[in-house]
Amino acid sequence: MQKVFDIKENKQKFDELLAYIESQDKSQGVLMQTLHKAQELFGYLPIEVQKFVSEKTKIPMAEIYGVATFYTQFSLEPKGKHTVGVCMGTACYVKNAQLVLDKLAKELNVAVGATTEDGLFTLEATRCLGCCGLAPVIMVDDTVYGKVDPKDVPEIVANYKK
Amino acid sequence: MAIYRSHVLVCGGTGCHSSKSDEIKRKFEEKIKEMNLDNEVQVISTGCFGLCEEGPIVVIYPEGAFYSRMQINRVDRIVEEHLYKGRIVKEFLYEESIEADQIIPLSDVDFYKKQKRVALKYCGVIDPENINEYIANDGYMALGKVLTEMTPDQVIDVIKDSGLRGRGGGGFPTGLKWSFAAPNEADQKYIICNADEGDPGAFMDRSVLEGDPHCILEAMAIAGYAIGATKGFVYVRAEYPIAVQRLQIAINQAKTMGLIGKNIFETGFDFEVEIRLGAGAFVCGEETALMASIEGQRGMSRNKPPFPAVSGLFGKPTIINNVETLANIPQIILNGADWFRSFGTEKSPGTKVFALGGKINNTGLVEIPMGTSLREVIYDIGGGCPNGKAFKAVQTGGPSGGCITADYIDTPIDFDTLTELGSMMGSGGMIVMDEDNCMVDIARFFLEFTVEESCGKCTPCREGTKRMLEILERIAEGKGTLEDLDKLEKLGNNIKNTSLCGLGQTAPNPVSSTLKYFRDEYEAHVIDKRCPAGVCQSLLNYYIIDTCRGCTKCARQCPVKCIDGKVKELHVIDQDKCIKCGACMEACPFDAIIKK
Numbered sequence: 001m002q003k004v005f006d007i008k009e010n011k012q013k014f015d016e017l018l019a020y021i022e023s024q025d026k027s028q029g030v031l032m033q034t035l036h037k038a039q040e041l042f043g044y045l046p047i048e049v050q051k052f053v054s055e056k057t058k059i060p061m062a063e064i065y066g067v068a069t070f071y072t073q074f075s076l077e078p079k080g081k082h083t084v085g086v087c088m089g090t091a092c093y094v095k096n097a098q099l100v101l102d103k104l105a106k107e108l109n110v111a112v113g114a115t116t117e118d119g120l121f122t123l124e125a126t127r128c129l130g131c132c133g134l135a136p137v138i139m140v141d142d143t144v145y146g147k148v149d150p151k152d153v154p155e156i157v158a159n160y161k162k
Numbered sequence: 163m164a165i166y167r168s169h170v171l172v173c174g175g176t177g178c179h180s181s182k183s184d185e186i187k188r189k190f191e192e193k194i195k196e197m198n199l200d201n202e203v204q205v206i207s208t209g210c211f212g213l214c215e216e217g218p219i220v221v222i223y224p225e226g227a228f229y230s231r232m233q234i235n236r237v238d239r240i241v242e243e244h245l246y247k248g249r250i251v252k253e254f255l256y257e258e259s260i261e262a263d264q265i266i267p268l269s270d271v272d273f274y275k276k277q278k279r280v281a282l283k284y285c286g287v288i289d290p291e292n293i294n295e296y297i298a299n300d301g302y303m304a305l306g307k308v309l310t311e312m313t314p315d316q317v318i319d320v321i322k323d324s325g326l327r328g329r330g331g332g333g334f335p336t337g338l339k340w341s342f343a344a345p346n347e348a349d350q351k352y353i354i355c356n357a358d359e360g361d362p363g364a365f366m367d368r369s370v371l372e373g374d375p376h377c378i379l380e381a382m383a384i385a386g387y388a389i390g391a392t393k394g395f396v397y398v399r400a401e402y403p404i405a406v407q408r409l410q411i412a413i414n415q416a417k418t419m420g421l422i423g424k425n426i427f428e429t430g431f432d433f434e435v436e437i438r439l440g441a442g443a444f445v446c447g448e449e450t451a452l453m454a455s456i457e458g459q460r461g462m463s464r465n466k467p468p469f470p471a472v473s474g475l476f477g478k479p480t481i482i483n484n485v486e487t488l489a490n491i492p493q494i495i496l497n498g499a500d501w502f503r504s505f506g507t508e509k510s511p512g513t514k515v516f517a518l519g520g521k522i523n524n525t526g527l528v529e530i531p532m533g534t535s536l537r538e539v540i541y542d543i544g545g546g547c548p549n550g551k552a553f554k555a556v557q558t559g560g561p562s563g564g565c566i567t568a569d570y571i572d573t574p575i576d577f578d579t580l581t582e583l584g585s586m587m588g589s590g591g592m593i594v595m596d597e598d599n600c601m602v603d604i605a606r607f608f609l610e611f612t613v614e615e616s617c618g619k620c621t622p623c624r625e626g627t628k629r630m631l632e633i634l635e636r637i638a639e640g641k642g643t644l645e646d647l648d649k650l651e652k653l654g655n656n657i658k659n660t661s662l663c664g665l666g667q668t669a670p671n672p673v674s675s676t677l678k679y680f681r682d683e684y685e686a687h688v689i690d691k692r693c694p695a696g697v698c699q700s701l702l703n704y705y706i707i708d709t710c711r712g713c714t715k716c717a718r719q720c721p722v723k724c725i726d727g728k729v730k731e732l733h734v735i736d737q738d739k740c741i742k743c744g745a746c747m748e749a750c751p752f753d754a755i756i757k758k
Contacts, residue, residue, distance in 0.1 A: 028436075029476070031458030036400070036439055063459070070460040070617075071441035073400055089362030090557065090593045091519030093607055127442065129401060130365035132519035133177040133214025133526055142403075144180035 005046040013041045014052060021056045031059055031067055035074055044075045072127075080115040080122035082160045084108070087137040089128025096150075097136040101125055103150035104138070107157055120161070166204040168245055170194075173219040173286065175210030175369055176404060177526075182234070183207075183218040189234050190220075193241040203245050206292075209285035209373015213273055214526040216256055221286075226268055230256035273524050273543055278505055280513045281329075281366075281489035282529045285373030290408050293415040296376040302421050304492035305380050308387055309429045317388040318344060321491070323499035325511040330356055330447070330484030331562065331588045332664070333510070333577035339481060342471035343389040346479040351391035353382050354475065354482040357398035357405070358452060360444040361560030362611070364591035366515040367485035369527055371398065371405035374489070375412035381488035383422055383433045384495060389481055394435040397452050400442065409437055444561075444615035448663045449474075449482045451617065462617045463663035484589070486515055506532030510576035520557075520593035521547045533574040536566065540594060551596035555679070559588030561608045561615075562668030564675025565601065584675040586668065600697035601680040602687050606634040608672035616665065623666030626657040630673060637684065639700040640691040647684055650677060702757045704740060704747060706733050710754040716746035 007014070020037045024030040034057065038049050045068050054061040068074045086092075086101040101123075105112055108121050115122040131137055134146025138156070145156055172178075172187040190205045211219045216230035222240075227250045229240065236254050243249045252260060258271045268274050279285075288295035296302070308317050322337030343351060355378055359367040371378065382394040398406055413435050416422045424432045438456050445451045446461040453475045455461040474480025490512060494502045503511045510532040516539065519525050523545030530539060536556060540546065547553050555565040564585035566573070573579050577587050595604065609631040618624045630653055636642045654670030661667045677684060686692050693701040706716070712730040717723075724740050727733030735746070735755075747755040 027476075029457040032438065032441060032455060036441065059458070066460050067458065071443050073440075073442035090560065090591065090607070091363045091525070093362075094520045094593060094595055094599050094604070127360065127401065127444070128362035128365070129176075130359070130368045131177045131180050131214070132363055132365060132517060133217060134180055135519060135525070137180070144176075146177075146180055 005048050007048055017041055018056060035068060039074060044078050081120050082141055083122045085124045085126035085139045087129045088125045091132035092136040095135045099150045100136050100148050103153045107153050166202060168203045169223045170205040171208045171221045173211050174207035175372055177214035178218040181218045186218055186232050186234055189237040193237055197241060197246055199245055206289040209290050210369040210527055211286040212527040215524050225250060228256045228259045228268055229254050276538055276543055277529050278513050278531050279529050280493050281486050281515055285369055290373055290375055291411050293376060301376055302380055304495035305383050306427055307495055308384050309427050309431055314388045320499050324494045324502040326490055327577060328484055329486035333587060336487055340388050343479045343481045346472060348479050350478045351389055352475045352478055352480040353385045353391045353394040354480060355382055355396040355488055356452060356482050356484045357396055358440045358447045359399060360447045361589045361591045363519050363593045364517045364589045366517055366527055366590055368402050368405050370485050370489050372408055375409045377492055378485060378488050379412055379416050379422055379435055381491035382435060384491055385481060386433045387431055392432045395438050395456055397438045397456060400439045445617045445665050448665055462619045507576045509578055514590055516590045516592045518544050518592050521596040522594040523548050532576045535572050535574050537571045547596045554595050554597050557593040559586040560591045561611045562586055562671055563588045564671045567679045584678055598695055600693050600695035601676040601683045602638055603697045605673045605676045606638055609634055612669040620662040622657045622660040626653055627669050629653060637687050638698045642688040644688055696758055703737055704735050705756055706735060707754050707756055708732060709752050711752055715749045719745045719749040
């Protein structure tokens, strides 16, 4: 799925990002928050947005690209409508989170880290979500599902297909 | 201020929140209002109670009734019976809290009996979003005390005398660390709270931030006063939205009341706190990488010295303390170094919070005095392994730690004993494994983690861990040789000795410790091409057992047609043709296909 990024269409978001950049104290290291803000606005960090940040903050593009690709939470690709994250922390792993992940990959017919063709789901293996008492855990957008059995997967997924 | 006769405390920690505790809270409020009790009964959302396994948890005071595994449809009865008529609904209580039909105090329940809560003192007691509840429990008293009665040197001396060691993993004496930064002259110094809790399976920092955020702010201000810093940063994982939100509320409230900000308690001391979000990089838990990240760079560690206490954030003297370390500070200031030393061991005074998880009955957060044995934690508090399975090992210290076997289960836990066993304290994750967990697989799991999380700056960590992972993958596929085991050991030692930062220096620990204690399991993979725990896929075979009814479902599902058998007769898998895809096992309605 190749999505073309339309700068004109996103004018309002760029304005908002600019206002954010101007509100920050430049001496205190602003790049991380700025990229967080940009991702919150655009959903991901297309090269056009990185260039915009570079122009406005006077931080070299190379540095911005370096940071954007270093941290796993920054995404250079657009994500699906829903993000399904399977916790791969130790507590979940020893309770067979791998089987849940495999089942999800099969059910959604998508590789881990990729987005389904219809653009509905992005499947991810995430770091520990910190609710180890509920292991194994999956998180769909902001909702956490605990003690997930691979058998529960079709039902959970179906809720988001509507 | 209104006075209530009863208080309903609903756990709002991450675990319970995920099981819809906020809906339960709302339902309580609705029902209480409906029964006209809202002038008499208060409902609040608190931090983590610790016993996540039994969540969502609701505790009603003054009785201290501990309702576990709460469900929305139980709320009506609890309000009608307990809050209206004064009859505790015993059938909904946590079963361990009833003995011979009597309710026993929570502190006598097995899970809580051996615990001593210092860092978690107010988690699950106060409303983290209400500063008044913290203040009512001596909150900001310690800050007042240091600002009005003590010199910065005296503060450092108390922390030194207490013997408090960094709870983030390294165990470096906190007072000593502070004393390195204090004498450095600079126009600006910084305090950083390290809340980048990246260890998989550890969630104590998250719980403190969510349950008692003000104690972190207070401790940071105290540290600021001690070393002469006026600015603090909390670097917290972006994966912890609730923690970030509550911390921001706390900062705003404390600012409004003048407890942080300019001229605190009119002593002329200024201290500002700002939150900075991580973006999913484990290495940022390392202090130099963390500072690089705050500065807006890739989170890569650098050589020490210079130490952050001399040249840290933006080149200024900086002290970085972990959340749990800071959570101890106000208590130490209020109660004194001797009080703190009355718990724990001589070299590791105080308590430590552990996140118990994995194959254990009572998963959750426990805080115990140092020196408590692993046996007490796993059996007395944790209730042992579920389903009668045998305890095999406990993994401590996350990707930097190692596995400790049943032979060492009576070891008293402190910083030094765990290191001697080839593991480490780490941030306090404790993952219990039973006979169904394969140690080669666990070692591979952690190596995969480090390979992904290595920042790539130094060669031993970037390349070395990758090579170790390749060897482990080979072993898990049954293609390993005995020579590989020696290679793993040698390579591990090299990486330990030559890596730049703590991540690389400890990365081989999960492999070396399992290799040391479970060499036989590695040898089974290498020599017999067998995975004793039945985990490593390539080494397993599928078999049909005699509960097979001959429904032919499996044979129809098999993509390589290697299952043979007549209708209503036992089917057989041709092991030579089988590609181990598992389709048959999934298709079988009678659970007649097993892996071994």
